[in-house]
Amino acid sequence: MTRDGDNVERIQLAHGGGGRMTAELIESVILPALGGGDAATLADAAAVDVRGQAAMTTDTYVVQPLEFPGGDIGTLAVAGTVNDLAVFGAVPRALSLGLVIEEGLETALLRRVLESAGRAAADAGVAVVTGDTKVVPRGAVDKLVVNTTGVGEIHPGAQLGFDAVGEGDKIVVSGALGEHGLAVMACREALGLSAELDSDCGSVAPLALGLIERLGDAVRFMRDPTRGGLAATAVELARGTGRDVALDEAAIPVNPTARAAAEMLGLDLLTVANEGKLVAVVGAEAAEQARAVLTEQPAGAHAAVIGTVRERAEMPVVEMTTLAGGRRIVQMPYGEELPRIC
């Protein structure tokens, strides 16, 4: 890798041409970071070992800044896609990694975020099997865009879907809300918080698959409440099932630093993105066991039962009993409160 005037290694346009310099970038930066051996590890296409029914999901990550308290775009890109598979009831089996790099990006930064991606993939027990690298002229993207697509194997015990949800089912969340979105915003806005606020970005696969293995078809529906937060997930649940949803604000776990940050930024914690939380709908009789199963893992230590699915309704709504004992309707967030959060 060549260095420029300030003695910093940077990605050059020529690293994207499909020739010798592309091979050098892949062999000296990308593969070592992902823990791969030879170039064949990131070939144009790869065989994937899936038994039974396959599942597929994709996400493109544009978070800014690329590194934030508690994670970076590499961790996020792996965790986010692993999580979409897990809440679909699928065991992650293979990931693809597509990079679009702005020329001039510091090679060291690229290496760090790829190392994070490699660690996150190893932790999730999934391999990056194929990839693609484009380098574009300055201004054509802002530093780095990462796509990860995941293929998984649907767990034979997973019986998930809106159709499986019934009256009286309970809503369980694996921990405190809003930490990802607020950590990124606090870092961007340089809020003077009294305590460090870390993104929760990480895999929920052990939580989600743990629930399926232990509770079977008592698990009706799962989501990771990312963009739009718990509010979007709860409204999606109400619309998808055609049933009212009741949330209990007092039961929702919240990190006090996140609450303070949300107040400073004028944001509703319910609408802020999470990147390492699981929302599960489970049969009423299994709710306490679900909470207990989640709390067995550090990532689920603050799991709580936060709501109930109600009867069918013409125009199903999400209603929350507030801390003050009042009631408010939780709405689908309208547009973009926090651009480039994931």
Next chain:
Amino acid sequence: MTRDGDNVERIQLAHGGGGRMTAELIESVILPALGGGDAATLADAAAVDVRGQAAMTTDTYVVQPLEFPGGDIGTLAVAGTVNDLAVFGAVPRALSLGLVIEEGLETALLRRVLESAGRAAADAGVAVVTGDTKVVPRGAVDKLVVNTTGVGEIHPGAQLGFDAVGEGDKIVVSGALGEHGLAVMACREALGLSAELDSDCGSVAPLALGLIERLGDAVRFMRDPTRGGLAATAVELARGTGRDVALDEAAIPVNPTARAAAEMLGLDLLTVANEGKLVAVVGAEAAEQARAVLTEQPAGAHAAVIGTVRERAEMPVVEMTTLAGGRRIVQMPYGEELPRIC
């Protein structure tokens, strides 16, 4: 969709927030263009029907301009990924589509390129099963970045790989070289060509899978010569097999308008990207049949046998007998001759 002052519908940042406006964009623009029914068609994750051994490939597309003679980023994004599966010997089964849209992009342009993607997918007999849409502030990407990831089913008759290639095997190409890269460059540079030059962007899956079905294990290796062109593919073949490769320039099909454009731009046709061509290595006895099988389809009408795999070598090279009867070494292109070509 709202209109701005000049009465043009444009994508707004709020279309990416994961809320109501995202749902509106997906339901009013993305799904209709892709021929999908309801929103479930582009859920966060989807089940994929794969029997036997699965294959996976990914590519991110940053071509500029988004629409060019003979295609657009939508056609390209589908064809490119379908082609990577096909040359791997896999029948395409499912695609994911990840969009990163710059706010302010004209909605009509987005609709056009998605309709192209939908048509290309239908033509290739593959469904877009899952997607992701991000909208970023002005300047964070240049208009539109598209990732497609494909999952396919490896054809049971495919026995492809460098190991399968032997001395005397023949190299067949499905048609004329360099049309994609040159069509995009000619459009960007407003070259005054005497005839229209269209990109070749399109699926090579029927060609590749046709060869496997008709010739079986006489097909040893396949590639679509995209970035780096035939030069990169031939050098990759030489290195991967550890064998010299001989090309015959007189046999290589060339479109005269492409040749003129390459001369005007000072480019070597061998290094220019193709997006709808197949390079196959086949047993010598099957070479003529392979050519004939390719010519049965319009996309392979100009197929030709253009070279031979030679004996093992310490430092394997690609040597081309030129039109003038001389010889030259074909090298791996070094860097980026044509940024944002795919």
